[in-house]
Each structure stands twice: as C-alpha cells, then as structure tokens.
Amino acid sequence: MIEIVSAERCVACDKCVLACPTNVFDRGPGGVPVVARQEDCQTCYMCEAYCPVDALFVAPHTHPLPAGSPLREEPEVAGAGLLGSYRERIGWGRGRVPGARLAVGPDLDRAGPAPAAGRAPAGPARGARD
C-alpha cells in the first residue's frame, strides 16, 4: 500500500490524484497530496509510475504497515534506492529506454528440472509478515 508521499520531492502536479485508479489521494492544503483513503489502495504501483519526481513509495504489502517499519521511512527507502525504482524499470522518464522495447520474457516451457524431492531449503524462508 502507499506509505510515503515525499513532501520534499513533490512538485504539487496532482498527477497521482488523477492517476490513482482507486482514488486514494486528496489534494493537500499546501499542494502536496495526502493519502486520504489508504484502505482503498490496491497496491498496483501506478501512482509511482505516473509521479514525475519519484516522490511516492508503495510498500508491497496489501495491508498498512505498523509504525516503525523501515518501509514507511523516506530516508531508509531512498537510501535503498527504492524511490522511483518502478518508473526506472518501466523506462518512463526523460532519456530512458521504454521498458516495453526490451520486454522479451523467457520461454515458459523451458523451466529446468525440479530439485530432488525432499531437498532441504537453502536458508530460512523470507517473506512479508502479516
């Protein structure tokens, strides 16, 4: 779900207010949009794609993160190179090659053999927590 609107980066263009398909944002008093209806966020990442200044961050979780979670903190997310990372991957933004131009996926029928039954995991399972 949407977790970060960077007031520092935002240029108050309202693009996210318009582009969010589930109408999560409202215009804020100072021009910076506010997350007015986080529970309606469907975690589709489209707002990030449409933000021209990489001011938004959608955490991958389909529920709000608890206070203190690093994915709610702008310095941590920016430091990890995650702000604007989706827009970069799809090649939106001046001077970038559109991701569509490079989008040739693997042949889905050519998966390698399954590991032998009963093989132990390579490490502890990682994942989003409830």
Place this chain on the structure above:
Amino acid sequence: MKETTREELRLTADVLVAGGGPAGAWAAVKAAEAGASVVLADKGYCGSSGATAAAGTGVWYVPPREDLREEAMAAREGLGGHLADRGWMARVLDQTWENMHEVAAISRYPFPVDASGEQVRRGLQGPEYMRRMRVRAKRAGVLVLDHSPVLELLVTGDGTVAGAAGHRRQEGRPFRVRAGAVVLATGGCAFLSRALGCDVDTGDGYLMAAEAGAAMSGMEFSNAYAIAPAFTSVTKTAYYSFATFYHADGTVLEGAGSRRGRSVIGRTLLAEGTVLCRLDRAGEEQRRAMRLGQPNFFLPFDRLGIDPFTEMFPVTLLAEGTVRGTGGIRLTGADCATGVPGLYAAGDAATRELICGGFTGGGSHNAAWAMSSGTWAGRGAAAFARSLGAAAHARPARPVGGAGLRPTGRTWAPGGHREVVAAVQAEVLPYDKNQLRDGAVLAPALDSLHGTWRRLREALSGAGGEAVRAREAAAMAATARWMYTAALARQETRGMHKRLDHPRQVDPAWRRRLVTGGLDETWSVPEPGPATSARTPLEVTA
C-alpha cells in the same frame, strides 16, 4: 455537447462507453472512427485502471497462416471443455492481428525488435499500452470522464438502453449521459481480493446489464486463483512455471504447480497454513529475461529484499473471479450485442467462452478478446446510434438501478456496504468453497448469498460516493449468486469448473453453455443446442 447544471453534469453522445480498460478504450476509439460522438466514463483513470494497466500481458497474436491458426485454435479446445466457437476464435485472431498492427503503427508502441529487425508483438506492457490507448481515444475526439463510475442504465419505455447515470467522485456530483447506445466494458469481478489492478473490477456491468434485461453466460467458470507472494498483490502466475513449491519444513510439495496443481497449493494452504516457493528452475539467462519481460513481478521481492531464485518465500492464492474466469454478459450477435437494444458488452464484462470455453489459463486470450470485442462493440454501438437518427436524445428514459440505489424498505445507516462485502467475500474467496467445489458446500453458500441479497435489496443505499460503494457491494453479491447458481447447475467437471462431487464428464448433453441470470430469483439453464466447433450459433458477419 456539454450542458452543465450546478448539481448534475448532463451530457449527450451517440455512444457512451462505461469502463476505460483496453476493451473500453478500443470501443471508444472504434465508435469515434465510425463517426460517433463518444463519452468514455471510467471508475478510475483511463490509462491506469483495470487488470491490464497495472500488469503486463501476452497477446493471442498468431500470424495469418492456416497451419498456425489451426494449431492456435485447437490448442485450447480440450482445456476449455469444447465450449468455444471456431467462428469467433477465427475472427478474434483476425481482429487482433489488425489491432496489434494499429498499436504499432498508430500508437507507435515500442515493441521489442528481434535479431532480424522484426517487431515482436506477442505481449504488451500494461502501463505503456494503456497510456497510449488513452492518447489515441482523446485524439479520436472521445470525451474521457475519469473518476466517474457509471451506476445505472437509463432505459426507454420499450426496453431500449438510452444512456446511463453515475457519480463524479472527485467533484462530488452526479452525471448523466443520454446516448444512442451504451457499451459496458466495466471488467469482470474479483471481489476486492487485491489481485493486481483488480479492485476496480466489482461486477458493476453485470448488474447493470441484468437490470436492463440481459443474461450472463459461463458464470460457473469463475474460480480462477492467481499465485502471489503472501501479503502482496503481484499476480503473475505464468512465471511460477519456474517454481518449486515446498511445505513449511522445506520438503517439496508434490504435485503443486502453476499450470496443473494450483489446487494442491490451495489444499495445502488450507491444511498447513503455509506454502513456500522458490524460482529455482530458472537459469541465468531466464532470470534476466524475466526481469525484462515483467518488471512488476519483481517489485515485491526487491522491496522485501528477497532473492526469489535462491530464497524461499511464502505464497498465497488470490481470487480472480471472472477476471481470469470466462463468464460474463451473454452476447447475442457478432457486434457484441446483448439482446437488449442499445446495449453492447466487451472485454471481461462479456463472456469469453466464445473463444476460450471454460478455461483461460493466461492473459493472452483475454487481451485479444478485449481489443477485438471492444472494436466490434464500439462499431456496433455507433451503428445502432446512427440508426436512431436525431431523435435519440429526445426519447423519454428512466434509470433502472435497483439494489444499492433504491432500497425497498427501511435503509441501513451509512457504511452498510462493508457488511455486504464481508458477507460476499466469506462465500467466494475461500479455496474450500470456490476453488475446490462441492455441491454440499456450494448450496449453503448460495443460500447465504441469497440472504445477503434479500437484506441488501431491502436496505442498502448511499448518497454520493457511498452510492458507488453500495452499488459495488450489490454487484458483487449479484455476481456471486450467478456464479454459484451456475456452478450448482453444472453437475460435472469441465474447464476450470471442477466439482469434487462430480469429478468427470459423463453426459454429452453437458457440452452446452449455461445461461444464467435473474435478480431477486436467480436461474441457470443450458443453451438449447450443444456448443461444438463445427457449429456457429451466431451469425458472423464481416
């Protein structure tokens, strides 16, 4: 074209398109190119809204060579339970070939180029494709209304659809479009499951069509579930063909898979609570290609700091309902007419049985169907509007929305839609009800849904934005009841509809599509004749 009152935005158009995903965008473009004035109203934003925009999709794009086309059509007939129609398949392949050329030539979509310099047109990136479709619609003269969910149809005394009414949610006021014809391209219904991009797909068009007198078809084929990392939204099941699935203790989960074996994942999630996964069947080159092919697939992993190729991660199954099922509004003509004069349907709002039977298994067919059916519905609606002449907008018409808009009894306090949504989700999301189907489970589930419908019909309503939510809740309840009415009626296993209590196909008489409908009373009856490849039940014209 524009005439505004303070309270309500009033517009007239030859064609109103409800929904701005690929089917709606193509319908709007083709209606406009046929000379119609067009309004397109989307619940969200035309360009980002719907199951396609947020994702990437393959396209059922096959060169016009007889052997290749034959192979493409034959490949899915068995999986679909022989309910598809060769006539419709052939014309979808023709239309898709043409439209993909337009995506390249007119929208200048940046397709990849192979070593010989040929464009590779087997897939589309959702954001890029839909951004360009929006531009094309606007350049064709389409008036696009974003954040404007359509709530109900306007119908004349003789039962002809003559427009629709809705709510401009960012302006907080109603709107009304008087139109010569309406195209419903509102998507399928995924019951707010959080499957990628699907929360706008709440079955709204099904309910509106039924209120105007249309029927559904194939609603039993509505139990698609997609694989996603647990607690996330990214459903890209195709890439799990490179996965091995594991129990929580790290031992291999035998029989689990993305193609066959999704029910094993469902059963294990029910029994053990956890299924782990690792994409350990992808080589170096394949891993690189996956990142380029579907960048959004990696969003959850990159943001959680998981390497999905070497580390195990928990997965879940998200309901995709009729979005990746094949049921929807029944079509009665090659122009995507619905049997209700002035009403057309396209994309996931319409049944996709005509090209897939009871199984899709991937986005390619749905993408091809969206652009093809959108094209035909747009042209069909434009032709219908033209046939009405100048008097079209003078016809008296009344709004026909019922459930969620015009309760029959004492109304609930605001927020009643939440209770309805929770009650519907409790019957359609659980794997042991919808994925693993059994008559003994479906029957009480349907009873419960009927009870929910009776209560909401009497008491659910809302003003302004609350009306939108009330209608979504009502549409989900209606959709769920049609799904289970059809699922109980089809007492066999066919396509994706697998009945534990009827695991086989024993009676050839079941090789028919089921027509389903009704509002306060639901019903499901087989089409009069069998669906066969040789037979083309609808006259197909160029």
